[in-house]
Amino acid sequence: xxxxxxxxxxxxxxxxxxxxxxxxxxxxxxxxxxxxxxxxxxxxxxxxxxxxxxxxxxxxxxxxxxxxxxxxxxxxxxxxxxxxxxxxxxxxxxxxxxx
Numbered sequence: 001x002x003x004x005x006x007x008x009x010x011x012x013x014x015x016x017x018x019x020x021x022x023x024x025x026x027x028x029x030x031x032x033x034x035x036x037x038x039x040x041x042x043x044x045x046x047x048x049x050x051x052x053x054x055x056x057x058x059x060x061x062x063x064x065x066x067x068x069x070x071x072x073x074x075x076x077x078x079x080x081x082x083x084x085x086x087x088x089x090x091x092x093x094x095x096x097x098x099x
Contacts, residue, residue, distance in 0.1 A: 004093060006043045008069060009033055017049065019076070020063040026055055028064070028089065043095045049076075053085030 013033060019026040028049040036044040051057060059077045066072070080088040 004072065004095065005097075006033070006035065006038055006045050006093070009045075009047060012066060012068060015066065015068075018065045019051075019057060020065055020071075025065075026051060026057060031088075041097055043093060043097060045093050047091040047093075048079075049089045049091070050082060050086040051089060053081070053087060056087055057089065 009030065010033060013030050015030055017028045017030060019028060028051045031048045031050045034046045034048065036046065038044055057076060057078065060075070061073055062076050064072050064074055064076075074091050076089050076091055078087055079090045082088055
């Protein structure tokens with residue numbers, strides 16, 4: 001199983017990721033996964049993550065760490081704010097599956 005596959009992320013929904021920054025790590029929680037029409041040959045999905053309302057992360061590539069998936073370099077985009085004040089971020093995947 002690849003670390004950036006839909007099935008890998010489905011197993012860790014609700015768990016914590018850390019954005020690694022020089023100023024200190026920022027915790028994010030994988031809130032939900034949206035499947036945009038994946039097939040057996042091609043995966044299209046988004047991860048929706050929630051972060052603290054006290055620290056905004058601008059759109060860019062970040063190093064994220066997860067206890068079971070390891071360290072991943074991913075493009076994180078802020079997409080909104082929850083009513084509780086948390087920032088909402090999205091990571092989009094559009095990948096062909098090697099067979």
